[in-house]
Amino acid sequence: xxxxxxxxxxxxxxxxxxxxxxxxxxxxxxxxxxxxxxxxxxxxxxxxxxxxxxxxxxxxxxxxxxxxxxxxxxxxxxxxxxxxxxxxxxxxxxxxxxxxxxxxxxxxxxxxxxxxxxxxxxxxxxxxxxxxxxxxxxxxxxxxxxxxxxxxxxxxxxxxxxxxxxxxxxxxxxxxxxxxxxxxxxxxxxxxxxxxxxxxxxxxxxxxxxxxxxxxxxxxxxxxxxxxxxxxxxxxxxxxxxxxxxxxxxxxxxxxxxxxxxxxxxxxxxxxxxxxxxxxxxxxxxxxxxxxxxxxxxxxxxxxxxxxxxxxxxxxxxxxxxxxxxxxxxxxxxxxxxxxxxxxxxxxxxxxxxxxxxxxxxxxxxxxxxxxxxxxxxxxxxxxxxxxxxxxxxxxxxxxxxxxxxxxxxxxxxxxxxxxxxxxxxxxxxxxxxxxxxxxxxxxxxxxxxxxxxxxxxxxxxxxxxxxxxxxxxxxxxxxxxxxxxxxxxxxxxxxxxxxxxxxxxxxxxxxxxxxxxxxxxxxxxxxxxxxxxxxxxxxxxxxxxxxxxxxxxxxxxxxxxxxxxxxxxxxxxxxxxxxxxxxxxxxxxxxxxxxxxxxxxxxxxxxxxxxxxxxxxxxxxxxxxxxxxxxxxxxxxxxxxxxxxxxxxxxxxxxxxxxxxxxxxxxxxxxxxxxxxxxxxxxxxxxxxxxxxxxxxxxxxxxxxxxxxxxxxxxxxxxxxxxxxxxxxxxxxxxxxxxxxxxxxxxxxxxxxxxxxxxxxxxxxxxxxxxxxxxxxxxxxxxxxxxxxxxxxxxxxxxxxxxxxxxxxxxxxxxxxxxxxxxxxxxxxxxxxxxxxxxxxxxxxxxxxxxxxxxxxxxxxxxxxxxxxxxxxxxxxxxxxxxxxxxxxxxxxxxxxxxxxxx
Numbered sequence: 001x002x003x004x005x006x007x008x009x010x011x012x013x014x015x016x017x018x019x020x021x022x023x024x025x026x027x028x029x030x031x032x033x034x035x036x037x038x039x040x041x042x043x044x045x046x047x048x049x050x051x052x053x054x055x056x057x058x059x060x061x062x063x064x065x066x067x068x069x070x071x072x073x074x075x076x077x078x079x080x081x082x083x084x085x086x087x088x089x090x091x092x093x094x095x096x097x098x099x100x101x102x103x104x105x106x107x108x109x110x111x112x113x114x115x116x117x118x119x120x121x122x123x124x125x126x127x128x129x130x131x132x133x134x135x136x137x138x139x140x141x142x143x144x145x146x147x148x149x150x151x152x153x154x155x156x157x158x159x160x161x162x163x164x165x166x167x168x169x170x171x172x173x174x175x176x177x178x179x180x181x182x183x184x185x186x187x188x189x190x191x192x193x194x195x196x197x198x199x200x201x202x203x204x205x206x207x208x209x210x211x212x213x214x215x216x217x218x219x220x221x222x223x224x225x226x227x228x229x230x231x232x233x234x235x236x237x238x239x240x241x242x243x244x245x246x247x248x249x250x251x252x253x254x255x256x257x258x259x260x261x262x263x264x265x266x267x268x269x270x271x272x273x274x275x276x277x278x279x280x281x282x283x284x285x286x287x288x289x290x291x292x293x294x295x296x297x298x299x300x301x302x303x304x305x306x307x308x309x310x311x312x313x314x315x316x317x318x319x320x321x322x323x324x325x326x327x328x329x330x331x332x333x334x335x336x337x338x339x340x341x342x343x344x345x346x347x348x349x350x351x352x353x354x355x356x357x358x359x360x361x362x363x364x365x366x367x368x369x370x371x372x373x374x375x376x377x378x379x380x381x382x383x384x385x386x387x388x389x390x391x392x393x394x395x396x397x398x399x400x401x402x403x404x405x406x407x408x409x410x411x412x413x414x415x416x417x418x419x420x421x422x423x424x425x426x427x428x429x430x431x432x433x434x435x436x437x438x439x440x441x442x443x444x445x446x447x448x449x450x451x452x453x454x455x456x457x458x459x460x461x462x463x464x465x466x467x468x469x470x471x472x473x474x475x476x477x478x479x480x481x482x483x484x485x486x487x488x489x490x491x492x493x494x495x496x497x498x499x500x501x502x503x504x505x506x507x508x509x510x511x512x513x514x515x516x517x518x519x520x521x522x523x524x525x526x527x528x529x530x531x532x533x534x535x536x537x538x539x540x541x542x543x544x545x546x547x548x549x550x551x552x553x554x555x556x557x558x559x560x561x562x563x564x565x566x567x568x569x570x571x572x573x574x575x576x577x578x579x580x581x582x583x584x585x586x587x588x589x590x591x592x593x594x595x596x597x598x599x600x601x602x603x604x605x606x607x608x609x610x611x612x613x614x615x616x617x618x619x620x621x622x623x624x625x626x627x628x629x630x631x632x633x634x635x636x637x638x639x640x641x642x643x644x645x646x647x648x649x650x651x652x653x654x655x656x657x658x659x660x661x662x663x664x665x666x667x668x669x670x671x672x673x674x675x676x677x678x679x680x681x682x683x684x685x686x687x688x689x690x691x692x693x694x695x696x697x698x699x700x701x702x703x704x705x706x707x708x709x710x711x712x713x714x715x716x717x718x719x720x721x722x723x724x725x726x727x728x729x730x731x732x733x734x735x736x737x738x739x740x741x742x743x744x745x746x747x748x749x750x751x752x753x754x755x756x757x758x759x760x761x762x763x764x765x766x767x768x769x770x771x772x773x774x775x776x777x778x779x780x781x782x783x784x785x786x787x788x789x790x791x792x793x794x795x796x797x798x799x800x801x802x803x804x805x806x807x808x809x810x811x812x813x814x815x816x817x818x819x820x821x822x823x824x825x826x827x828x829x830x831x832x833x834x835x836x837x838x839x840x841x842x843x844x845x846x847x848x849x850x851x852x853x854x855x856x857x858x859x860x861x862x863x864x865x866x867x868x869x870x871x872x873x874x875x876x877x878x879x880x881x882x883x884x885x886x887x888x889x890x891x892x893x894x895x896x897x898x899x900x901x902x903x904x
Contacts, residue, residue, distance in 0.1 A: 037255035045236035045248035053240030055090025067151035084110035091171030092163040173198030185247040350451040373425035474529035482543030486602040489555040500563035502552040503592040503609035507621040509548035567624040590616035591624035657878035671727035674712035713754035735769030758788030818852025
């Protein structure tokens, strides 16, 4: 078809379509105009009905509120009357308000022309005081219909609002008439009487709808009004206090005329548009369509030959510019493609492109060939799933085409995923991460993939994960992993089975490190860990959680009996000696056992097993203990006690008592031993047995001892200044205090602060504390003696007594433990031990103090053995500082005979 023929056919078609369309548009315009008129009438009728309801409701509210006002009652009592203000309500554009007395006479009014009296009783015989306002229609003097709203005043009389229905129609027309020149007709219930109209003709007022030209009109119906004007009517009913009907009618002819005007304007627009389109088509075809077709033919030729052929530059200036830009773009794309191929083939990162439709490789670079070992031809003949097998748990979408591979965007988002397991040509597996992007490659929906070999990184991560969850020395599980395994065992336990936790702590491991060295200690831990791991059941788990501490998790046990059997097995596994640098070393362990109950927490089981292990340690080690609730209670009490003890010094709760030491020669008090007491705020006065041992376990004994030393020196210095014969003040030193490097300086500072002479201070050290560090103790005791302080070995005979140690220590006193004194007079062995110690001490020129003397017989026997000093309840219990002066200078026992003194 020639271009002229095409143009003629196109123009004829446009004209025909425009003519047919114009006819249907005209019909539609008429229908739309009437529909719009009906819609306006319907809206106006409903709006007018709502306005009437609202106005009547407002009048009722005003009348009821006014009738209830105390001011109304007072007004009705005033014969002079009053003046009111009232402007009607809503579409009732006129009306007035009256205050009416019980007999109908008007007391107050808002209208100067209102009646003087009203037949209230005849109108409203049922009005009650305080009830809702009543309604009635009333014909006034001019025969107009008036809506009366009345309410009774509690004190007698009425309040009435008179709303003029004659002006109601005009009011509605003024508010809702609108552009359709709407007519309004208001009727009484049942359409039995017309109250008002919005036009000036009163021919219908007072008639029923049946007697007018509105008879038979339904909602949206058409009829003629009183002036014979065709209208489109709509009806609405009020729903409030009055049951009236409202008819609203729109002028039908005016509506059709308005639609016809719109149609004419539309015809003009359509004709102008058709002519414009024809002219535009002619211009566009000559100046734009032709050149674009030439560009199209040129680009098709370039696409078919895959070569850059210059496009013809003709047509308007814009099309020529487009052709030039396309030529530049094609040249740039050609250069970019060459650059892309250089970057793709020469990139050291493995890359490939595969088809989403067939799953076959479309392109691979040299790095891919080097990584996987296939040739380029082999790759191009393979599918992706041959190097991404699903047998290794790879995602299917990474190796095969999606269900609908045709819907691939030109270029999708980059997606990074992995790790995946790929297979090389040699059958080796490698771990990789891939970054892929879906795009169209040579017209084929494809996926561009970049591969990163992460095999070494994953191996390193697995090693780090193993190190994070295992002990680096023994290779056993660490605390984190063993708690996880314990939680798993608890969650998988059968209802009748139990999970036991064995907390194993090696006895004397610190000594092995000190004697054989840390390397030997590490070897011992490794051997112990291997023995325990190999000797337990396959379902058991073992972990190292401390220097020499192991935790064993034993699931599927019936109860404590089997848990004890597991502890016995552990003891058996450790029974064989371990070779440490040629030395056969035997190892024992203290084992704590806890057994799971309902809903046991892993950390709680380990905690309970630890408590049981500590109990085994306290009882000498090389044994096992089973956790019970008493252990936790004792531990909680210990923890609470030590926490409170740490605050005791700051809260000034510590006190000192003093127990005298009696000289068997003179019978007088020779000195006092300072004994600490804790005045607990809730538990009362506590003896040292309740807190000193805890202080030694936690190390707080150092602070506690410093306070006792300082307080005892200050108290003794005070007595000396008072010229009291207090003799020597003894203060106990613990093993931890003796090991403190600052002990000598601390004692010197206490003496300096108090002003006490060093010779009046005696420090008592237990025999066992001297044995713990004998070399260090010798130097410390020598430094204390250089200060002038006296020294005493306390509880002599209870430790590892040695004459060699006794010879090395330069002390002044030996204090015989009360356990030996208690056996005097009843145990010959105790007599022999006490007598031997006294003779030994005298041979070394030491004085002897006997503790715990409670009977006269014990005192007499000690005197007979030439004991120097005695201390015990026989003479005095520990006393407060205020009671010490009464003991100074007193003779508490009969002095030793002078002959016995010389014989000694």
